[in-house]
Each structure stands twice: as C-alpha cells, then as structure tokens.
Amino acid sequence: MKTKFLSCIIAILLPIAAQAETLRISVTTSFENSGLADVLLPAIKDELGLDLDLLVVGTGQALTLGQAGDVDAVLVHSRTAEEAFVAAGHATHRREIMYNDFVLVGPTADPANITNAASAADALQRIDAADAVFVSRGDDSGTHKMELSLWESAGIDPDSLGATYRSVGSGMGAALNTASGMDAYILSDRPTWLTFGNKGDLALLFSDDPVLFNPYALLPVNPERHPHVKADAVATLEDWLAGPRGKEVIESFTYDGQPLFVHSAVVN
Numbered sequence: 560m561k562t563k564f565l566s567c568i569i570a571i572l573l574p575i576a577a578q579a580e581t582l583r584i585s586v587t588t589s590f591e592n593s594g595l596a597d598v599l600l601p602a603i604k605d606e607l608g609l610d611l612d613l614l615v616v617g618t619g620q621a622l623t624l625g626q627a628g629d630v631d632a633v634l635v636h637s638r639t640a641e642e643a644f645v646a647a648g649h650a651t652h653r654r655e656i657m658y659n660d661f662v663l664v665g666p667t668a669d670p671a672n673i674t675n676a677a678s679a680a681d682a683l684q685r686i687d688a689a690d691a692v693f694v695s696r697g698d699d700s701g702t703h704k705m706e707l708s709l710w711e712s713a714g715i716d717p718d719s720l721g722a723t724y725r726s727v728g729s730g731m732g733a734a735l736n737t738a739s740g741m742d743a744y745i746l747s748d749r750p751t752w753l754t755f756g757n758k759g760d761l762a763l764l765f766s767d768d769p770v771l772f773n774p775y776a777l778l779p780v781n782p783e784r785h786p787h788v789k790a791d792a793v794a795t796l797e798d799w800l801a802g803p804r805g806k807e808v809i810e811s812f813t814y815d816g817q818p819l820f821v822h823s824a825v826v827n
Contacts, residue, residue, distance in 0.1 A: 579610035582792055583630040585621035586613050587701055588730035590634060590775065593750035593819060598812045607799055609792060617730070619699030625649055625778060628785030632793045633778040636748075637701035641776050650778035651790075656800050657809050657820040658774040661705055663765040664735075664752055665691070665744035673744070679768040680713040687715050690723055692743035696734045697726030701773075706746045709770070735761075748773055750819035774823065800824065 590596060591613065600611050614624060618635040625633040626649045633650065635641060641653050663673060663682050671689035676682035686693055695717065696703045710717045717724050727737050731751045738745040739759035747755075752763060777797055782790040799805050801824035810818045 579604055579608050580789070580792055581610045581612050582632070582789055582796065583612045583614065584632050584634055585624040585630045586615055586634045587618050587621060587636055587775075588615055588732070589636065589700070589702060589748040589751050591615040592730065592732045592754075593748070594754050595750070595809070595812050595820060599808060602804075602808050603796065603799065606804065607795055609796055611796075615730075617696070617698040617700030618704065622649075622778075625780050628780060628788060631780055631788045631790075632796070633780065634775060635701055635778070636773055636775045637704045638774060638776070640701075640704065641778060644778060648781055648784065651781050653776045653778055654797055654801060654824065655774050655776045656805070656822070656824050658772060658823050659749050659820050660766065660773050661702065661746055661771040662749050662752055662763050663744065664738065664747050664761050665764045666742045667760050667762045669762075669764055671744065673765045676765055679709050679765065679770055682765045683709055683713040683715060686744050687713075687720065692723050692725060692741055693717075693720070694734055694738040694741065694743045694745045695724060695726045696731065697728045698730070700730070702731060702746060702748060705771075705773070709746070712770070750814070753814045753819065775820070 596613060603609050603611060614630060618637045618640060621633050621635050622640060622644050624630045644650050645653050665673060671685040671691045673682035673685050676685055695706055727734050731747060734745060735747060735755050736757055739757050739761055742760055777800065779793045780788045782788050806822035809820050809822045812819055
C-alpha cells in the first residue's frame with residue numbers, strides 16, 4: 560500500500576519537476592523575422608530547461624519593457640541605446656552575443672545608382688538626388704536608429720524629403736512588404752532580407768560599409784531595480800549563448816550555405 564502511495568506521489572511530481580522555467584525576453588523584430596528564434600528556442604528548452612517567452616518589438620520598446628521590469632532580459636541591436644540603458648542602471652551589463660550587417664535594398668533598375676556608391680551615406684545622398692522613394696521602419700527600432708544615423712552622416716534631414724520618404728511604423732518584414740509593393744529603397748538587416756519571401760522586383764544593391772556592422776547584445780535586467788526578475792536563469796542563458804554550444808547553434812543557422820549570424824562572444 561505504501562509503495563503504491565509513493566508511486567502515485569512520484570507520478571504527480573515528475574511532470575512538475577520536468578516543467579521548463581519560463582523567461583520573458585524582449586527581442587527586436589529582426590531577430591524574430593530572421594528565423595533564428597526557431598532554431599535557438601528548442602535547443603535552449605531541451606538543454607537548459609528554459610522556455611523563452613519572446614516579446615517581439617522594436618529596440619526602443621524592448622528597452623522600455625526592460626526598464627519597467629516587464630521582462631527578465633533584453634536582446635537588441637542598438638549599441639548606443641544599450642550602453643545608455645546599462646549606464647542608467649536598468650541592466651547589470653551588456654553582453655554581445657553575435658553580429659550580422661545592414662544592407663540597402665531597392666528596385667532592380669536602381670534609379671539612384673546606389674550600387675556604385677562609395678559609402679552608405681553616399682547611397683542615401685544618391686537616393687535623395689534621384690527623388691526616389693525610401694521606406695523607413697519609423698518604429699524606434701535598432702534598424703530605424705541606424706537609418707537615422709546614416710541620414711545624419713549624409714547631411715540630410717529625412718523630414719525634408721517630403722512624399723518620397725514613407726515612414727511606416729512597423730517591423731522589418733512589414734516594412735519590406737511595403738517597399739516591395741512600392742518598388743522603393745529600404746534599409747534592412749541582411750538575414751531578414753535574405754529569408755524574406757516577397758522580394759518582388761527588389762534586390763540587395765549596397766552593403767559592406769563598416770558603418771553597417773550590426774551587433775546583437777543581451778542585457779540582463781537589473782534585479783536591484785526589479786527583484787522579481789529571474790537573474791539566475793538569465794545568467795544560465797547568457798553562459799549558454801556566449802559559450803561553444805551557443806556558437807554552434809547560432810552559426811548552424813544558414814542561408815545558401817552562409818551563416819546569417821556570426822557568434823562574437825568570448826567562448827569560455
């Protein structure tokens with residue numbers, strides 16, 4: 560009788576013990592749109608017992624969620640904003656995990672001739688001079704922040720472009736859909752562009768300017784500000800992402816044989 564009772568207790572407790580711990584992570588839309596989450600999340604759940612609940616938003620909103628303590632960590636790609644977030648005490652530190660790059664996409668005919676541009680700033684100057692349509696995400700994301708910095712380096716206020724500058728206030732995939740429908744130029748992260756299924760008459764026209772470097776970093780939310788955050792679980796996740804297994808999974812995610820993200824954390 561006692562043995563049967565113990566067996567019943569074990570049968571009840573085993574599913575509870577096996578249940579994965581849930582971590583809430585705010586991530587940029589380009590991370591989600593690239594498809595990397597579909598590879599990372601199952602491996603993290605299987606190997607760490609952590610179930611990641613991703614809140615997919617632009618970088619600005621992702622950081623706002625972290626500041627409010629609504630998530631346990633933030634994974635975004637806007638270094639200046641990330642460093643300000645850490646300096647303000649909202650995160651314990653910034654841990655770079657991986658990188659890719661931004662690219663300028665536009666009509667195959669390339670009316671602004673940005674293919675021959677000397678730099679990203681020159682490409683935007685050519686788009687302006689040609690009165691070509693440019694679609695902006697306009698959502699305070701890392702991509703939007705990069706775009707605005709490129710306009711600034713080109714000496715152009717995008718608000719002065721009038722009807723040729725279309726700010727859509729949406730994620731990368733939706734913005735690319737708009738650009739495809741309008742045959743317009745747009746700044747995209749490379750993985751989302753490569754895996755995007757509605758390219759229409761658009762093509763990748765300009766890349767490889769060093770200013771288009773696009774690092775992604777994990778920011779653990781500060782438990783001194785928000786004691787409820789799962790700091791230990793986030794540390795476990797960070798060690799895995801920064802270590803050899805994280806590198807293996809991240810760089811196994813490829814398109815046409817090429818990794819879409821390059822692991823950049825120090826491997827312990």
